[in-house]
Amino acid sequence: MTPSLQAMQRSDAQNPAMLWVAQGSELWKSAPGNGKPACAGCHTDGMSGVAARYPAFSEPLQRPLTLMQQINRCRSTRQSQPVWRSESEALLSLAAFIGQQSRGVPIEPPEDKRLLPWQKAGEALYRMRMGQLNLSCAQCHEERAGGRLAGAVIPSGLATGYPIYRLEWQGMGSLPRRLLNCTTGVRAAPLNEDELTQLEMYLMQRASGLRLETPAVRP
Structure with missing residues (x-):
């Protein structure tokens, strides 16, 4: 940013x-x-x-x-x-x-045991290599965060501001849209609705304690 x-x-x-x-x-x-x-x-x-x-x-x-x-x-x-x-x-x-209405409020995922299987499935997706490029979310957004890809800084992948306005889109978009963009980028099959929900759950857990930025602006 x-x-x-x-x-x-x-x-x-x-x-x-x-x-x-x-x-x-x-x-x-x-x-x-x-x-x-x-x-x-x-x-x-x-x-x-x-x-x-x-x-x-x-x-x-x-x-x-x-x-x-x-x-x-x-x-x-x-x-x-x-x-x-x-x-x-x-x-x-x-x-x-x-x-x-929650801008500035710390992200606090519910402590509900029924959510754990979904969160764990989301983490597995986050760390799973996928697509023709054989890359995982974690490889970009943890191992290479702060580096550059095609001239752009690689972010740390913290979903703190969705839905967001992206200059690239010239409009608003959801976290699932961004996730599907990433799967397209690594030339992988699109995630289904359950997988997108699982991944969103893990990303919100990963961002726990950070303040919500909605509506955020990104490049």
Whole structure:
């Protein structure tokens, strides 16, 4: 992160992701028009700290859900609305708005034994060599963090600011999108939804104690 990028992220007036946060704020307050409540109608105490505790275990589904998955579940079960597609403007905007309510809060994954198998599976994926380049996430983001790849600095792979605004994308994107970009980069088969959830769980565990940056800006 260059000083100019850090300054862009820290200033709400300069951070382009705040456009998505503003849209998310409107979605948060808007009822779906079918007699069901708006998000704000149920979550009257706000969402401070919530994003820092996801993924979390869902009792009805008996599996973990990421924040974006939980948003879509609330949309379908509480508001009787069709789920938003992955990477849609609406889903990213609402996730960015909810995440921004926890900006500066330390990441604190739930201490739930039911999550451990998923976290362990995520760590195994993180350390597994994959693709035609035969590389693992750990080889880049631990062993070579701070080095350079094609002129760009290799980051330490800490998922502290998603959804993020990437200059490369000229827009917002989710952590699964970034992970799928990486698998494409090493010429590996795309990860499925369960694998993406497992990897996100491990990355949030790995970032435990760091402060949430949502909505972050990256190169």
